[in-house]
Amino acid sequence: MTAMERLRKNVKRDWMLLLIILPGVIYFAVFCYGPMYGILMAFKDYNISKGVWGSPWVGLKHFKELVNSVYFGRLVKNTFLLSIEQLFWSFPIPIAFALLINEIKRKRFQRLAQTAAYLPHFVSVVVVVGILKDLLASDGGVLTQLFSAFGVAPKNYFNLPSAFRTLYVSSGVWQEFGWNSIIYVAAISGIDQQMYESAALDGAGRWQRLIHITLPSIAPTIILLLILNMGNMLNIGYEKVILMYNAATYSTADIFSTYVYRKGLLNAQYSFASAVGLANSVINVIILLTANFMAKKTTDTSIF
Amino acid sequence: MKQKTKTGWPDVLITIGTIFIIIITLYPVIYVVSMSFSSAEHIMAKDVYLLPKGFSLKAYAMTLQNETVVRSFVNTLWYTAVGTLMSVTLTATTAYPLARRQFFLRKQLSFLMTLTMFVSGGLIPLYVLVQKLHLYNTRWSIILPYIISAYNLIITRSFFESLPEEMADATKIDGGSEWTIMTRIFIPLSKPIISVLVLFYGVGYWNSYFAPLIFLSNEKLHPIQLYLRGILITSESTGMGMDAVLMSEQMKYAVIVVACFPIMVLYPFIQKYFEKGVLIGAVK
Numbered sequence: 001m002t003a004m005e006r007l008r009k010n011v012k013r014d015w016m017l018l019l020i021i022l023p024g025v026i027y028f029a030v031f032c033y034g035p036m037y038g039i040l041m042a043f044k045d046y047n048i049s050k051g052v053w054g055s056p057w058v059g060l061k062h063f064k065e066l067v068n069s070v071y072f073g074r075l076v077k078n079t080f081l082l083s084i085e086q087l088f089w090s091f092p093i094p095i096a097f098a099l100l101i102n103e104i105k106r107k108r109f110q111r112l113a114q115t116a117a118y119l120p121h122f123v124s125v126v127v128v129v130g131i132l133k134d135l136l137a138s139d140g141g142v143l144t145q146l147f148s149a150f151g152v153a154p155k156n157y158f159n160l161p162s163a164f165r166t167l168y169v170s171s172g173v174w175q176e177f178g179w180n181s182i183i184y185v186a187a188i189s190g191i192d193q194q195m196y197e198s199a200a201l202d203g204a205g206r207w208q209r210l211i212h213i214t215l216p217s218i219a220p221t222i223i224l225l226l227i228l229n230m231g232n233m234l235n236i237g238y239e240k241v242i243l244m245y246n247a248a249t250y251s252t253a254d255i256f257s258t259y260v261y262r263k264g265l266l267n268a269q270y271s272f273a274s275a276v277g278l279a280n281s282v283i284n285v286i287i288l289l290t291a292n293f294m295a296k297k298t299t300d301t302s303i304f
Numbered sequence: 305m306k307q308k309t310k311t312g313w314p315d316v317l318i319t320i321g322t323i324f325i326i327i328i329t330l331y332p333v334i335y336v337v338s339m340s341f342s343s344a345e346h347i348m349a350k351d352v353y354l355l356p357k358g359f360s361l362k363a364y365a366m367t368l369q370n371e372t373v374v375r376s377f378v379n380t381l382w383y384t385a386v387g388t389l390m391s392v393t394l395t396a397t398t399a400y401p402l403a404r405r406q407f408f409l410r411k412q413l414s415f416l417m418t419l420t421m422f423v424s425g426g427l428i429p430l431y432v433l434v435q436k437l438h439l440y441n442t443r444w445s446i447i448l449p450y451i452i453s454a455y456n457l458i459i460t461r462s463f464f465e466s467l468p469e470e471m472a473d474a475t476k477i478d479g480g481s482e483w484t485i486m487t488r489i490f491i492p493l494s495k496p497i498i499s500v501l502v503l504f505y506g507v508g509y510w511n512s513y514f515a516p517l518i519f520l521s522n523e524k525l526h527p528i529q530l531y532l533r534g535i536l537i538t539s540e541s542t543g544m545g546m547d548a549v550l551m552s553e554q555m556k557y558a559v560i561v562v563a564c565f566p567i568m569v570l571y572p573f574i575q576k577y578f579e580k581g582v583l584i585g586a587v588k
Contacts, residue, residue: 013408021398021401024417041429046432100322116330118578130537264431273427
């Protein structure tokens with residue numbers, strides 16, 4: 001049977017499945033693969049009237065411009081520092097919270113804590129940043145008042161480059177620690193209770209059971225999520241950065257993706273901004289593959 | 305045998321720690337709600353800490369009479385309702401063939417669709433595309449480009465794969481088409497996953513601000529999140545002078561409450577679904 005005949009036979013059998021999936025295929029082709037074709041812009045001088053294909057090739061011009069730009073060092077530094085600080089706090093805290101929740105004996109209190117902790121996940125990022133701004137307002141925000149009770153003079157934290165990363169990461173932890181703990185809570189509830197019982201018979205205390213049973217049992221989940229988090233490390237929520245930063249804090253707050261936004265959408269330098277975006281994605285994929293490789297080598301867990 | 309040990313000092317520490325976490329989590333929410341019910345002088349003096357002071361509904365009256373707020377709210381309702389309906393339908397119809405073992409393009413299409421979680425064209429090419437398709441400044445610009453999320457597609461496919469195939473085969477033998485199998489057998493059994501999809505997409509559309517910011521310059525089409533951005537972040541007040549500043553200060557908290565209200569009201573009912581949703585995703 002030739003390939004052509006086989007295809008005809010398959011299509012004849014599955015024509016209705018093809019029809020059902022067609023709108024979805026069109027979506028992915030147009031809105032996911034279409035922009036990938038648009039990346040060609042990064043190697044051209046894009047001109048709206050000529051379109052992506054008709055615009056002249058310029059090779060690596062935009063990448064050279066990026067690397068030679070005075071902002072390049074700052075962008076690399078800010079992007080990495082913000083990502084690392086974010087990972088450093090937002091990764092372990094949900095694990096700690098899940099372990100804490102698990103130690104609560106009264107189920108209703110446990111449930112209450114979980115219900116409270118998941119809530120901020122559903123609040124929009126605009127509202128989170130808005131409330132944070134309000135609490136920290138230099139003219140009588142509640143946190144400012146609290147700080148001044150401890151003798152800290154009121155400051156305009158949103159204009160302070162040194163405060164940016166702390167504000168960004170802590171509000172992110174506030175919003176997502178509960179949500180991110182769900183998966184660990186489930187992993188802990190799947191642990192065989194008999195292990196705890198026999199450990200208790202052998203005289204293992206609460207702390208020892210936590211260290212020697214609970215943690216090793218959820219280790220695969222932790223590693224898997226660590227790899228996924230590292231792969232997404234540089235995809236920092238720039239939507240939130242855009243809400244939080246201003247010209248006064250660019251020195252710590254401006255990252256690759258916000259630079260893409262300003263250059264591309266506010267200054268309409270489409271080609272240059274696409275090149276910046278592409279550089280960011282390439283670094284991202286390299287980090288993901290490295291994290292995956294290291295995890296495979298050291299722990300035999302990997303996502304590919 | 306459940307350990308029935310007596311309550312010792314570790315339990316006391318655990319309880320105190322948990323209460324502390326609950327306070328930190330809920331305080332900002334309580335604060336905003338209390339501010340929204342307080343009178344203007346207390347809002348300006350910022351001396352509300354826990355419960356409303358000088359109870360007043362004026363901020364809500366102003367909010368509900370403000371044309372821009374009402375219009376933005378209605379826009380958000382529209383985007384959420386239409387977007388969620390379309391997204392859930394398309395995600396289910398795209399996941400279904402991918403879950404059918406006989407489908408000859410199953411592997412290839414699954415791979416190409418999953419890949420979009422890790423690689424994308426980026427912001428600028430998408431923006432240029434939306435303009436090319438003449439979607440810019442239309443209501444569709446903030447729905448169509450995001451209509452299927454690859455993550456939601458994968459959890460839906462996993463769910464469908466977990467349904468018994470024999471029923472589908474039996475229908476097939478009785479002469480039922482794939483369409484019949486999908487609508488009569490798979491969809492009725494899919495309540496859990498459909499609730500999860502409605503929740504994830506619904507919250508996503510309700511809270512989205514970035515797509516409207518870049519794709520909608522026409523203020524008449526703006527959703528409530530963009531209005532909130534205006535008064536909370538960029539501090540654009542609706543008019544000039546002290547009166548306008550006072551008004552937006554007072555309205556601010558009420559608008560936040562109104563914008564979060566639908567999700568907060570549904571929250572207790574959806575909790576069991578979203579826990580399930582996260583876990584379906586984790587199996588993959």
